[in-house]
Amino acid sequence: MQYHVSFDISFLENTYNGQFIVLEGIDGSGKSTQKNIIQKEIEKKGKKTLLTHEPTREGHIGKLVHEILQSEVLIPLVGLQYLFAADRSVHQEHVLIPALQEGKTVISERCFWSAVPYGLADKEHTDYKNASESMLAAYSLLSMYNQFILPDKTFFLDVTPQTAVKRLAAMSKEKEIYEKKSKLEIIYQGYKFLLDKFPDQFIVIDGEASQEKITEAILSNL
Numbered sequence: 001m002q003y004h005v006s007f008d009i010s011f012l013e014n015t016y017n018g019q020f021i022v023l024e025g026i027d028g029s030g031k032s033t034q035k036n037i038i039q040k041e042i043e044k045k046g047k048k049t050l051l052t053h054e055p056t057r058e059g060h061i062g063k064l065v066h067e068i069l070q071s072e073v074l075i076p077l078v079g080l081q082y083l084f085a086a087d088r089s090v091h092q093e094h095v096l097i098p099a100l101q102e103g104k105t106v107i108s109e110r111c112f113w114s115a116v117p118y119g120l121a122d123k124e125h126t127d128y129k130n131a132s133e134s135m136l137a138a139y140s141l142l143s144m145y146n147q148f149i150l151p152d153k154t155f156f157l158d159v160t161p162q163t164a165v166k167r168l169a170a171m172s173k174e175k176e177i178y179e180k181k182s183k184l185e186i187i188y189q190g191y192k193f194l195l196d197k198f199p200d201q202f203i204v205i206d207g208e209a210s211q212e213k214i215t216e217a218i219l220s221n222l
């Protein structure tokens with residue numbers, strides 16, 4: 001049976017004193033690298049900062065998410081998406097809002113935007129051209145009945161899955177479940193879908209450039 005459902009989506013704006021900056025991109029796109037450099041540069045200007053990331057890897061839910069990503073605990077991927085959202089809600093209430101209230105500049109590796117490409121990648125054979133199906137999935141992941149705060153600036157570090165896979169292979173860390181090339185390709189398509197659907201929400205940075213150039217590009221957009 002088929003039904004048609006459509007609805008509007010609205011985002012929760014950041015009304016706190018602090019600025020909320022997010023780095024997005026596929027695994028290996030350089031988010032962690034830039035996060036630390038950007039923090040130092042912002043602190044040089046005398047601002048207080050908080051570095052954070054989603055998923056959190058802390059607390060009961062964050063630890064469980066980490067174990068699932070490392071394949072130490074196996075659950076259906078749809079369940080993982082709900083755990084991501086649960087972890088994100090804890091992160092928002094316990095970490096993000098208090099820091100923004102204190103006027104800190106929060107630099108986060110990932111936010112709710114990641115839920116769309118990663119969540120959709122779990123659905124095998126997702127057709128990104130079929131916007132209605134994609135958006136429906138996105139709506140349920142993005143809005144649920146809670147709203148996550150929209151970042152003031154979201155930087156998308158654009159690297160091809162090929163580059164990301166090469167970089168990840170050079171790192172000697174355990175592979176996570178989304179870090180396979182085939183998955184990264186679908187996730188990358190998911191980001192392209194987001195950029196197309198919400199163009200005003202992303203500042204696209206050439207993630208294949210040198211680290212210095214990338215830092216410069218981010219700082220010039222703050």
Ligand SMILES: Nc1ncnc2c1ncn2[C@@H]1O[C@H](COP(=O)(O)OP(=O)(O)O)[C@@H](O)[C@H]1O
Nearest residue numbers: 027028029030031032033167171207209210211
């Ligand atoms: N601009 C860049 N050029 C080349 N290699 C990079 C660049 N930025 C990061 N790297 C390297 O790529 C790997 C993945 O970077 P990382 O910051 O951990 O990515 P992410 O946090 O997005 O998964 C690391 O080994 C890092 O040193």
Ligand SMILES: [Mg+2]
Nearest residue numbers: 031032033109
């Ligand atoms: Mg990282």
